[in-house]
Amino acid sequence: KKQALVIGLGQFGMSVVRSLDDLGVEVMAVDSNAERVRYASEFAEEAVAFDATDEASLGKAGPKNRDLCVCAIGDEAREASILCTALLRQMGAARIIARAADPLHERILRLIGAHEVINPERAFGEWFATHLAFRNVRAEYPFGRAMTVSEVALPAAFVGRTLAELALPRKHGITIAAIQRGEDTVVTPRPDDPLEEGDVLIIVALKGRVAKLMERYE
Amino acid sequence: KKQALVIGLGQFGMSVVRSLDDLGVEVMAVDSNAERVRYASEFAEEAVAFDATDEASLGKAGPKNRDLCVCAIGDEAREASILCTALLRQMGAARIIARAADPLHERILRLIGAHEVINPERAFGEWFATHLAFRNVRAEYPFGRAMTVSEVALPAAFVGRTLAELALPRKHGITIAAIQRGEDTVVTPRPDDPLEEGDVLIIVALKGRVAKLMERYE
Numbered sequence A, B: 001k002k003q004a005l006v007i008g009l010g011q012f013g014m015s016v017v018r019s020l021d022d023l024g025v026e027v028m029a030v031d032s033n034a035e036r037v038r039y040a041s042e043f044a045e046e047a048v049a050f051d052a053t054d055e056a057s058l059g060k061a062g063p064k065n066r067d068l069c070v071c072a073i074g075d076e077a078r079e080a081s082i083l084c085t086a087l088l089r090q091m092g093a094a095r096i097i098a099r100a101a102d103p104l105h106e107r108i109l110r111l112i113g114a115h116e117v118i119n120p121e122r123a124f125g126e127w128f129a130t131h132l133a134f135r136n137v138r139a140e141y142p143f144g145r146a147m148t149v150s151e152v153a154l155p156a157a158f159v160g161r162t163l164a165e166l167a168l169p170r171k172h173g174i175t176i177a178a179i180q181r182g183e184d185t186v187v188t189p190r191p192d193d194p195l196e197e198g199d200v201l202i203i204v205a206l207k208g209r210v211a212k213l214m215e216r217y218e
């Protein structure tokens, strides 16, 4: 069973604890705030309140023996996040994921040894924007080098048309990976099936192609 | 051209401003912090510093004429976020997206009229967890009702095998939407093509299926 150490139980850290627990990972949840630790104890194998910049206490949590250490301390305690990350590296943690509050903080975290650095607010804002710009785009996320996968409500102009007629890959550079129709998910849509009102398309495409499509057909 | 009003230029709000600008949306960026407003002026059509709970100033920004209003004020000013959202609703904004700092804040924002409420940190933590639990899962995001789309490095056991042999839909309940091979993205993988080391699979599946697959083949 995998073991994770998660430090910092704000919205991001707590959500990581809960989700890792759901995935069968054994989690030790840490925060200097005892109330947040108490809340986490429902989902974490162990939940302990201590200052994660205190070397003795952090050492007892055995970072070296964890498959994964997450420093989820946020923008209200940047020095703590930097010091905690540095200590985890010093203690031989094999995989340290650190949260950055901005690009400068990110540079520092990488320099002092975080293996992965993330900025949840910034990433979410980028992904969320296509949905904001085009209401029919329910969600869009980045994949691979320059791809996106999008969930798109069928444009009115496509109702009753077939995939063969629409020639989406050739004409628009997009591929339909799946169609959600009512309760069902059709994972290999047939070329001669007419698309139906209410269909939701799961589209794989190069970055920006779906936005272009929506500009034309929204 | 679509018009957006974005209030609150922290990491999330600023990222929304930049991304909307990239998508060709006209943005007015607002923050009480003049320095953040100055930074946003590079990406926003208009960038103005004022207190978004001041009814007169907010009224001048014309929420009613915007396709979209985003209240991106964070957890450090919850009352401001609530008041600003309420004012936008009162002024007839057609589509208000409000950011919540926790579930209680979310309930309040919905009650006072936000059309959509989001919690970026919490959502990111949920999505990020599968990547944390299984290193071969580079990314996984939710789609539709209970689907996920995942980016997965090919498990060693599948190298040299063909999709026909592996019978992934039948045996594991997953569908390969695309394969990234080197620089290329193969969007309709052929059933008799052997999979190659280094391949990255884009997988469509019901929630939890990819995690099950990784438990078996990681």
Ligand SMILES: Nc1ncnc2c1ncn2[C@@H]1O[C@H](COP(=O)(O)OP(=O)(O)OP(=O)(O)O)[C@@H](O)[C@H]1O
Pocket: A007, A008, A009, A010, A011, A012, A013, A030, A031, A032, A033, A036, A050, A051, A052, A053, A072, A073, A074, A075, A076, A077, A080, B075, B121
């Ligand atoms: N030295 C420390 N040791 C342990 N926990 C800490 C330390 N410093 C801060 N924390 C905890 O990290 C958590 C998250 O940090 P912070 O409050 O900066 O971000 P947040 O904005 O509340 O988080 P989120 O955006 O995820 O909701 C808090 O619960 C805080 O108590």
Ligand SMILES: Nc1ncnc2c1ncn2[C@@H]1O[C@H](COP(=O)(O)OP(=O)(O)OP(=O)(O)O)[C@@H](O)[C@H]1O
Pocket: A075, A121, B007, B008, B009, B010, B011, B012, B013, B030, B031, B032, B033, B036, B050, B051, B052, B053, B072, B073, B074, B075, B076, B077, B080
């Ligand atoms: N009344 C207000 N009017 C306008 N802007 C405001 C008001 N109150 C707060 N803000 C701005 O909202 C922005 C984001 O809010 P806050 O500082 O609470 O969150 P944050 O944690 O910095 O944001 P993020 O997590 O997105 O980085 C800040 O730039 C702040 O100046």
